[in-house]
Each structure stands twice: as structure tokens, then as C-alpha cells.
Amino acid sequence: MPFHNRRRRFRRGRSPTTLPRFVLVGNPNVGKSVIFNLLTRRYASVSNYPGTTVELTSGSTTLNHQPALIIDTPGVNSLIPMSEEEIVTRNILIFQNPRAIILVIDSKNLRRGLLIALQLAEMGLPFVIDLNMEDEAKSLGMEIDTDKLSELLGVKVVNTVGTQKKGIKELVDLIPQASTATYPVSYCPEIEEGIAKLVPLIKSSRIKKRAIALMLLAGDRSPIPWLSPTVERKTVSQIDHIMHLTEAKLHQPLGSLINQQLLKIADEIIQKVQKERGTEKRNWQEVVAQLSLHPLWGTLILLFVLFLVYQFVGRFGAGTTATFMEEVVFGKYINPWVTEGLKFLLPVKFLQELMLGEYGLVTIALTYSFAIILPIVTYFFLAFALLEDSGYLPRLSAMLNSPFKIIGLTGKAVLPLMLGFGCCTMATLSARILDSKKERMLVTLLLALSIPCSAQMAVILALLAGFSLKATLWWGGTILAVLIGTSYASSRLLPGAPPDFIMELPPIRLPQLSNILMKTGSRIVWYLKEAVPLFILGTFVLFVLDKLDFLSYIENLASPVITQFLDLPSQTTRAFIGGFLRRDYGVAGLYLLAKQGQLSGTQIVVSVTTLTLFVPCIANLFVMIKERGWKIAFLMLAFIIPVSLLIGGLLNFVLRTLAVQF
Amino acid sequence: MEDKEAEEIFEALWTLRENGTPPNKENISRIAHLEHPHEGIERLVEKGALVEKEGKLLFTPESEKKASGIIRRHRLAEVLLHEVLAIESSHIMESTACEFEHILSPEVTDSVCTFLGHPPICPHGKPIPRGSCCSKFRVKVKPLIRRISDLQPGEEGKIRYITAEVHPRMERLSSLGVVPGSVVKLRQKRPSFVIEVGHTVIAIDQDIAKSIFVQKT
Numbered sequence: 117m118p119f120h121n122r123r124r125r126f127r128r129g130r131s132p133t134t135l136p137r138f139v140l141v142g143n144p145n146v147g148k149s150v151i152f153n154l155l156t157r158r159y160a161s162v163s164n165y166p167g168t169t170v171e172l173t174s175g176s177t178t179l180n181h182q183p184a185l186i187i188d189t190p191g192v193n194s195l196i197p198m199s200e201e202e203i204v205t206r207n208i209l210i211f212q213n214p215r216a217i218i219l220v221i222d223s224k225n226l227r228r229g230l231l232i233a234l235q236l237a238e239m240g241l242p243f244v245i246d247l248n249m250e251d252e253a254k255s256l257g258m259e260i261d262t263d264k265l266s267e268l269l270g271v272k273v274v275n276t277v278g279t280q281k282k283g284i285k286e287l288v289d290l291i292p293q294a295s296t297a298t299y300p301v302s303y304c305p306e307i308e309e310g311i312a313k314l315v316p317l318i319k320s321s322r323i324k325k326r327a328i329a330l331m332l333l334a335g336d337r338s339p340i341p342w343l344s345p346t347v348e349r350k351t352v353s354q355i356d357h358i359m360h361l362t363e364a365k366l367h368q369p370l371g372s373l374i375n376q377q378l379l380k381i382a383d384e385i386i387q388k389v390q391k392e393r394g395t396e397k398r399n400w401q402e403v404v405a406q407l408s409l410h411p412l413w414g415t416l417i418l419l420f421v422l423f424l425v426y427q428f429v430g431r432f433g434a435g436t437t438a439t440f441m442e443e444v445v446f447g448k449y450i451n452p453w454v455t456e457g458l459k460f461l462l463p464v465k466f467l468q469e470l471m472l473g474e475y476g477l478v479t480i481a482l483t484y485s486f487a488i489i490l491p492i493v494t495y496f497f498l499a500f501a502l503l504e505d506s507g508y509l510p511r512l513s514a515m516l517n518s519p520f521k522i523i524g525l526t527g528k529a530v531l532p533l534m535l536g537f538g539c540c541t542m543a544t545l546s547a548r549i550l551d552s553k554k555e556r557m558l559v560t561l562l563l564a565l566s567i568p569c570s571a572q573m574a575v576i577l578a579l580l581a582g583f584s585l586k587a588t589l590w591w592g593g594t595i596l597a598v599l600i601g602t603s604y605a606s607s608r609l610l611p612g613a614p615p616d617f618i619m620e621l622p623p624i625r626l627p628q629l630s631n632i633l634m635k636t637g638s639r640i641v642w643y644l645k646e647a648v649p650l651f652i653l654g655t656f657v658l659f660v661l662d663k664l665d666f667l668s669y670i671e672n673l674a675s676p677v678i679t680q681f682l683d684l685p686s687q688t689t690r691a692f693i694g695g696f697l698r699r700d701y702g703v704a705g706l707y708l709l710a711k712q713g714q715l716s717g718t719q720i721v722v723s724v725t726t727l728t729l730f731v732p733c734i735a736n737l738f739v740m741i742k743e744r745g746w747k748i749a750f751l752m753l754a755f756i757i758p759v760s761l762l763i764g765g766l767l768n769f770v771l772r773t774l775a776v777q778f
Numbered sequence: 779m780e781d782k783e784a785e786e787i788f789e790a791l792w793t794l795r796e797n798g799t800p801p802n803k804e805n806i807s808r809i810a811h812l813e814h815p816h817e818g819i820e821r822l823v824e825k826g827a828l829v830e831k832e833g834k835l836l837f838t839p840e841s842e843k844k845a846s847g848i849i850r851r852h853r854l855a856e857v858l859l860h861e862v863l864a865i866e867s868s869h870i871m872e873s874t875a876c877e878f879e880h881i882l883s884p885e886v887t888d889s890v891c892t893f894l895g896h897p898p899i900c901p902h903g904k905p906i907p908r909g910s911c912c913s914k915f916r917v918k919v920k921p922l923i924r925r926i927s928d929l930q931p932g933e934e935g936k937i938r939y940i941t942a943e944v945h946p947r948m949e950r951l952s953s954l955g956v957v958p959g960s961v962v963k964l965r966q967k968r969p970s971f972v973i974e975v976g977h978t979v980i981a982i983d984q985d986i987a988k989s990i991f992v993q994k995t
Contacts, residue, residue: 193953198946224977228955256977334949372940372952379957409981411968514970514981521983527970616947616986620954621972621979 135176135185137212138291141205141236142220143228144191145622147248149173150278151220152188153634155288170204173638179288187212193228194375195235196334203338206331209241210322216294217243218287223253223260223275226390230382231375233269237297238330239323244294245273246287251280252623255399258392265389270298279628299385303377307333307370310362317351318343333359334371401624408511408624418515421508425499429538433495435574441487454478475659475697477652484571484698485651489539492570493643496538497636504635505627510619517617523600524607525555526617532559536567541647541736543567544743554612558603560744564732565756566599572699576724579707584778587721594725594767602759647735654734658697667693681765683772685714688723692730699733717778718771726764731756782880783818784827786810788845789852789879791828791835796904802833811876846907847887852879853900854890860901861894862923862991864941871901893923924994926964926973927987934963935992947986954978962992 142148156175173188189208190201197203209217217236221229226247236243247253247260266273272290276283302308314329321328321342328339332355343351363370407413458471458478471478503509509531517527528550536543540563547559568576580588607614661667671689678689687709695702706723709715715723731753732740740749790810794801807815819835822828827841837845855878859865865874882890888911891897896912899905923938937958940948955975956962965972965979971987973980 193950198949198953222977225955227976228953228978231953231955369948372948372957375949375952376957376959379952379955380959383959405979409966409970409972414969510981514972517970517981517983527981616950617981617983618947618950618954618986619981621981623979 135183136215137185137187138179138216138218139187139189139208139212139214140218140220141189141195141209141232141243142191143193143222143225143232144620146191146220146222146225146229147278148188148191148220149635150628150631151218151246151248151276151284151287152186153630154278154281154284155179156186170201171642172204172208180292184215187214192232195232195239196331196371196374197336197338198371203336207338209236209239213322214241216291217241218246218291219243220246220248222249223247224249224256224258226260226386227379227382230385231378233271233297234299234301234378234381235327237269237299238301239327240296241323242294242296243271244287244290245269245271246276246283247273248276248278250275250283251277256392258390261389261391265385268299268385268388271295299381301378301381303374304366306362306365307374307377310358310370313358314355317354330374333362334374335359335369405507405511405621405624408508409514414511414515418512421503421512425503425534426537428499429492429495430570430573433492433538433570437491437495438488438571438574441491442483446483446487451479451483470656470659473659475655475662477655477659480698481652481655485648488571488700489541489647489651490640490643492538493542494636494640496535496542496570497639498632500535501632501635501639502627505625505631507622507624510621513619514617514621517619521614521617523603524558524614525603526551526615528617528619529555529559532563533567536563536569537573538570539647540564540567540569540732541650541739542643544736544739545646547743550615552612552615554607554610555615557610557744557748558606560740560748561606561752561755562599562603564736564740564752565602565729565760566595568595568728569699569733572695572703572728575700575703575707576728579703579710579720580724583710583720584717586776587717587778590721590767590771590776591725591728594763595728598729598759598763647739650735650738654738655697658734677761681761681768682722682726683768684719684723685709687714691723692727695727696731696734702727702730718768718776721771721778722764722768725767726760729756729760729763731760783812784822785844785848785880786812787815787818787822787828788837788841789848791837792845792849800833801835803835806835847884848879850891850907850909851882851887852876853904853906854887854894854897855879855882856900856902857894857897857906858890861897923991925988926962926990926992927967927971927984929964929992929994931964931966933994934961935994936961938991938993940991941989947989951986951990954980956980956990961995962990 140148140152152173152175156177170190172190174185175188176183176185178184187208189205192199192202192205194202195206195209197206208214219229219233219236221233229245233243233245245265247262253260260275262273262275272293272295274283274286274290276287278284303311310333311326311329314332315325318325318328318339319342328342331339337352340352340355359370366373408417455472455478459468462468462471470476473479500509503512513527513530515527516530520527520529531549532543532547534543535546543563544560547556547563550556550559576591577588580591658667671693674692675686675689678684678692679686688706691702691705691709694705703724706715706720706727710720731737737749737753740752744752787806787810790806791801793809794805799805803816803819806819810818812818819828822841823830823835827838829836829838852875855875856871858878859871859874865871888909891909892911897906924935926935929935937956937960939958940951940956951957955978956973960975963974965974967987970981971984973982973987973990
């Protein structure tokens with residue numbers, strides 16, 4: 117059973133350290149990562165929870181003169197899990213045996229935070245409550261009686277303002293006093309009946325059986341391995357039966373009903389501890405928030421932000437910095453030095469070629485991934501973190517949701533698509549954040565087909581814009597049309613319902629520099645660990661293919677199509693093959709030919725457009741295989757190759773028929 | 779049994795009168811959903827509930843009141859089924875409404891009428907007889923239940939229920955605090971629907987906005 121594998125894999129991966137663990141839990145956007153950074157002093161490490169794509173940050177620190185390990189979990193809305201993140205967070209609470217849990221709550225959204233507190237109470241786990249963002253609550257005229265709350269729940273409560281480092285010392289002092297909550301939680305009779313029927317089927321666990329029974333009732337089947345040593349099919353069907361019976365009596369999905377009843381209990385508690393003098397926010401943050409979603413102003417802000425990001429990442433990152441890195445840092449210093457060094461260490465010609473040749477690991481793979489892509493993604497991650505922390509990013513998604521829906525995506529897809537303009541390999545990895553499998557596949561296809569990454573964009577624009585505006589428009593227009601058309605058609609043909617768009621909009625806040633740097637830093641590490649090896653592997657594969665003369669074989673095979681169908685000179689075939697290795701090499705090849713006067717205006721537009729649409733770079737292909745599987749990746753490739761050539765041929769035909777002059 | 783029979787005949791008579799079709803025995807028998815309508819009509823005439831005049835059947839003041847109540851319940855049930863439960867099939871709507879009219883008590887009927895905002899006509903466009911709750915409408919505006927997508931930006935309402943075809947949607951909404959009983963405010967409709975529950979602001983699809991029913995406060 118898959119669940120057994122997951123559990124075993126996790127156990128094996130557990131570190132042998134005996135450091136006491138403390139886990140941070142809370143809703144998204146409550147400032148957990150800020151609290152985490154304040155609690156941990158040294159650099160935190162990011163890793164995947166085994167068997168999942170969920171990332172966890174953990175760091176060691178000293179709490180009250182004792183070494184400790186602090187684990188930060190992704191934001192969750194409920195511990196009766198509905199998403200992979202919630203499953204992972206719930207599993208950590210159970211299997212990592214934390215000494216104490218720190219529940220971080222956004223003071224002005226006490227209701228949602230109490231939902232989790234009540235769930236922790238039912239699980240019987242010890243925790244303390246950190247009412248963060250006290251300043252924002254105060255400015256709304258809200259007051260929470262923390263003593264009363266603490267008394268009612270039976271756990272310690274502290275107020276903090278993470279961004280101002282207020283209250284952190286008090287929090288640290290309270291952590292050793294973590295306790296299990298004593299607030300009585302009960303549901304309607306039908307659910308209590310369901311719980312009573314399920315409890316006997318559950319063997320003892322680190323959390324109370326009641327809590328597991330509720331998860332099972334809500335439809336979560338991941339706790340099944342914890343039920344009894346030998347899980348029989350009979351037990352599973354028994355559980356399903358009890359769930360259906362209960363649901364039939366109540367005519368509502370149980371998961372949401374349970375949340376509903378917990379929220380009602382939370383409301384009762386809030387009545388006793390919170391006073392609110394409702395004041396409508398009129399500060400600058402609220403004004404910006406309103407404007408950013410305004411039909412007119414919002415659109416203008418959107419275009420302005422996209423323009424700024426393009427300038428920052430495209431010009432500054434891909435242009436200035438990358439060029440500097442490639443020509444000066446690597447070109448003048450690193451590469452010559454390494455070349456000499458390796459020539460000395462590896463007198464074997466074959467190995468020298470492997471490292472330094474046309475498909476050399478150092479001259480191509482490392483240079484490309486460090487000199488070109490690294491600066492691009494660094495700038496991109498900085499911009500991205502800025503958009504995230506300011507609270508603008510979800511509003512960007514909301515603005516784009518309506519048009520995106522027409523082509524079968526949701527507003528959330530803007531995130532990986534935007535990243536694709538930086539580096540498609542990274543963007544394909546980031547498609548994980550999308551909620552439905554269908555959307556992930558669609559975005560992966562669009563990235564591989566029509567989104568030009570920064571590396572090639574720089575050269576494309578140098579070639580086309582320097583040539584004629586008309587050419588740029590023909591290129592841009594064709595790419596856009598293919599993007600929209602493919603998305604629209606694929607979303608109709610692929611099975612699966614259109615995904616829901618439900619996006620929480622956090623308040624607009626002034627981003628914290630330390631947080632941005634921390635986030636960007638850990639994402640760069642992620643890039644280095646995940647993407648760079650793929651560039652190296654890809655280059656190696658092409659090196660081998662070249663040695664086996666396979667590449668020239670492909671070139672001969674492809675030549676007739678390129679020359680006849682697309683009316684291009686045979687030298688351009690080289691550029692197409694080159695684009696597979698490094699996106700910028702492909703276009704650079706065309707740039708050279710154009711400069712030598714070997715390409716007419718029409719030929720330039722046709723070749724550049726076809727190349728943009730043509731196969732993704734080999735690193736991107738590897739990521740596609742890794743994320744979506746061999747079958748899907750090759751199906752996409754089988755789609756992309758003919759389609760890109762067809763569009764190229766069509767464009768060629770149209771341009772010639774209309775006798776367009778450039 | 780006898781009462782139900784009487785109710786069917788009253789309903790048939792009212793409908794004929796409304797249409798302008800002659801309310802004679804043949805027509806009544808034709809549209810009343812009964813096995814032996816002729817005998818039923820005879821019984822009612824004998825009891826004095828109906829009056830026969832020149833081949834046409836007429837209500838007495840008493841039976842007129844009763845008939846009005848039946849028609850009101852039937853048509854309110856139709857509005858309930860059509861507007862709130864989105865039952866499109868006229869066949870299902872008709873047969874279910876037919877059952878409803880016999881079991882709704884006067885209090886429940888007035889509650890349903892208020893709940894629906896005192897609708898003046900049924901989905902077929904026919905008038906719904908007024909009740910005591912409707913006259914109060916002129917003095918105080920009673921609360922209405924509407925889809926949040928029908929509210930204007932700035933308006934608030936208490937969520938009465940959420941109709942969701944897919945479980946995951948309801949669960950995601952519930953974990954954000956969007957559950958029946960919560961007060962939700964509509965902040966804007968374009969370019970995206972944005973709602974606020976507590977101090978949580980959420981952007982949602984139009985589809986989702988259409989599935990949240992609120993009672994305006």
C-alpha cells in the first residue's frame with residue numbers, strides 16, 4: 117500500500133539527532149516565517165518532506181539554554197487535511213514528536229486560528245499560542261483579553277509583533293510551559309455517533325483517537341495505516357460505510373460540517389475574549405489594496421508592475437549582469453584559469469573535451485547555469501519575494517483570473533508563467549503550486565512551447581527589435597496566438613473540470629528586507645540543488661550524442677524540413693539543434709547568420725518564431741520528465757515538434773503571400 | 779383522503795377560472811389529479827363547499843379562502859424549487875410542488891414566503907395569492923435570501939447555505955471561515971469577486987459566488 121511506503125521512507129530519513137523539536141503551525145500569512153527567523157539564529161535548511169513536493173524549513177537554535185530544532189510548516193487552514201501541505205503538517209505533529217507546538221495566529225483573524233487551536237486540543241498535543249500582528253489588530257480597534265483566553269483554553273498565550281521583534285522574549289519564556297488545551301469540544305449527535313463507531317477501529321496513537329476518527333469521517337484516508345497492525349479490506353470498507361451513513365443523515369459533506377461546528381465554538385470563545393470597535397481601515401495600505409483590484413487602476417498597476425519586473429529581471433538581470441558574468445567573470449577569469457588547470461590535471465584529450473569542448477561541462481553547463489541563469493533567477497526571486505511579501509502577488513492573480521479562465525487556467529497560473537520568462541526549467545518546477553493536475557499539465561505544456569526564457573529573450577530582442585518593430589510584432593503576435601490557442605484547445609480536450617479559484621488576499625504590507633533576502637537565499641539554494649545538476653546532465657547527454665555522431669545524423673534528417681518547408685538556408689539547422697542545448701545558443705546562431713546577411717527579413721521572423729516555439733532546452737525536458745513522467749513529457753514533445761514547424765511553415769506562407777516587407 | 783381530494787378539485791377550479799376556461803365538471807375532471815373526480819365534485823356540492831350554477835362550479839366564500847391557500851402553497855413551493863434548488867425540469871417541479879401544497883402548515887408557508895422575499899408570481903408567471911406576512915412587507919422590509927453574486931458591492935449578509943457540486947470547494951471555503959452562519963461582505967464584483975469574512979479577504983470565481991446564499995443584513 118502506498119501509505120506504508122511513505123511512512124517507511126519517512127522513518128528512514130529521520131535524522132539521528134536527539135535535539136528536542138518544536139513545530140511552528142498556523143494559517144498562511146500570519147508571519148510564521150518571521151517568527152521562525154527570530155527564533156533560529158543560524159542558517160536554516162530547506163528540504164522536502166519525503167515522498168512529497170512540500171518544502172519544510174528547519175533550523176537549530178538555543179531555547180532557554182538548551183539546544184533545540186525548530187521546524188516551520190507551510191501555512192494550513194485546518195489539521196483535518198485537504199491538501200498535501202496539510203497532510204505533511206499533520207504528519208509532522210504526530211510523528212516528529214514535538215516537545216511543544218507554537219501556534220501562530222493573526223490577531224485580527226482569531227477565529228480561523230482558534231479553529232486550529234481546537235483541533236490541537238482534540239489531538240491532545242501541547243501548545244502555546246502566539247497572537248502575532250498585534251499592531252494590525254490594535255489599529256482596527258480590536259482588543260483580545262489574553263488572560264481570559266489563556267484561562268478558557270488552558271494554554272499560555274502571548275502577544276507579539278514579529279516585524280518589530282516585540283514579544284519574542286516572552287514567547288521563548290513561555291514555550292517550556294506548553295500544555296494540552298482543556299476546552300471541551302463536541303459536535304452534533306450524528307457526528308458524535310460516527311466518532312464512537314470509529315474509535316474502536318483505531319489502535320492507540322500519539323494523538324487522541326477522537327481526532328483520528330474525525331479525520332476519517334471527513335474523508336481523509338491517510339490515517340489508515342495507523343489503525344491496526346494489519347489493515348484489512350474489511351476495515352476500510354467499514355470506515356467508508358460509517359462515513360456514508362453519517363453523511364446521509366446530515367445531507368452535507370462532513371469535512372465542511374466539522375469545520376463549521378468548530379468555527380461556531382470558536383465564535384463562542386471570541387465572544388468572551390474579544391472586543392471590537394469596528395473601524396474601516398483608511399490607511400495607505402487599504403487604499404493600495406483597493407486600487408490594485410480596481411478595473412482601471414488595477415490594470416494600470418498590473419502593467420506597470422510587469423514592466424518594472426521585466427526591466428529589473430530582463431534588462432538588469434539577463435542583460436547587464438548576465439553579460440558581465442559571462443564575459444568578464446567567467447570569460448576573463450574563471451574559464452581561462454579552469455581551462456589551464458584542467459589541461460594540466462587531465463592530460464587525456466577526451467576528458468579535456470568533456471570538460472572544455474563544444475559540449476563541455478565547464479564551458480557550457482557550468483558557465484550557462486552560473487553566469488547566465490543564476491543572475492536571472494536571482495533577480496527574479498528577489499522581485500518575486502518583493503511581490504509576495506508586499507501582498508500584491510495574490511491580487512495580481514485575481515486581476516488575471518477572468519482572462520485566464522477563458523483559456524482554461526486560473527489566475528494562480530500567472531506565477532509559474534511569469535517565472536517562465538526568467539527560466540522555463542525553474543518555472544516547470546514551480547508549477548507544483550497549482551491546485552489541479554490538469555492545470556499543472558497545461559502550464560508545463562505552455563512553458564515548453566511558447567514561453568521564451570530570459571536567456572533567449574535578450575538575444576531575440578537584440579535581433580528583432582534592432583531590425584524592425586514590425587518583425588517584433590509578427591513574432592510576438594504569433595507566439596501569443598499559439599499560447600492562447602494551445603491553452604484554449606488543450607483545456608477543452610484534456611479531462612478534468614476547470615479548477616476553482618479561491619485566493620486569500622493578505623493585507624498590503626511594507627516588505628521586510630531581511631525576510632526577502634532569507635527567502636531569495638533559500639530559493640537560490642533550491643535552484644542550485646535541483647536545476648544545475650540537470651544542466652550538467654543535459655550537456656553530458658549531448659556530449660555523448662555528439663561523440664556518437666548522432667547529432668549530425670539528426671541535423672541531416674531535419675535539414676530538408678527546415679530548408680524546404682520553412683524556406684531557410686541549411687545553416688539554420690545548426691541553430692535549431694543548438695537551441696536544445698542552451699536556448700540562447702539557438703538564437704545566437706540566427707543572430708550571427710542575420711548579421712552576415714545570410715537571412716532575409718522574412719527568414720529572420722520565421723526562423724526566430726519557429727525556434728522560440730521549438731523544443732524546450734534539455735534541462736527543461738528533464739524537469740518535465742521528473743515532474744510529469746516520461747509518457748506525458750514525450751507526448752508533449754511529440755506535440756511541440758510538429759506544431760512548431762507547422763506554425764513556422766504557416767507563418768512563412770502568410771508572410772510570403774502577403775509579401776510583407778520588413 | 780377526502781381533504782386531499784377536495785384540495786385537488788379546488789386547485790383545478792381556481793386554475794380554470796384564472797385561464798378563463800369554463801369551470802364545468804368535464805374540465806375540472808380533466809385537470810384534477812384524481813381517479814374519480816366526478817364523484818369528488820358531487821360530494822363537495824352536497825357538502826355545500828361548491829355551488830353549481832348553469833353547469834359551472836363556483837366557490838363559496840369559505841372554500842375560496844381554502845383554495846387561495848392551496849394555490850399559494852403550491853406556487854411558493856414552485857418558486858422554492860425553481861429559484862433556490864435550481865430544479866429545471868418542469869415535470870419534477872410540478873409533481874413535487876403538488877405534494878408540498880398538501881403538507882405545508884400556515885406558519886411554515888408564511889416562513890417560506892418571507893424567506894423567498896414575498897414573491898408575487900410563480901415561475902410560470904401566475905400570481906401568488908398574498909398572505910398575512912406579505913401585508914407587513916409594506917411596513918417593514920423583511921430580510922431576503924439571495925446569492926452573494928446578486929448583491930451590490932458594500933452589502934453584507936449572513937450566509938444561509940452554500941450549494942456546492944464539489945466537496946473540495948465547500949471544504950476549502952469552510953477552512954477559510956466561509957460557512958453558514960458567518961457574516962460575509964461583498965467588496966467588489968469586477969474584475970474579480972472579492973468577499974470578506976471576519977478580516978479575511980478572499981478573491982473567488984463567479985461560479986463560487988453564485989453558490990453562496992446570504993440573508994441580507
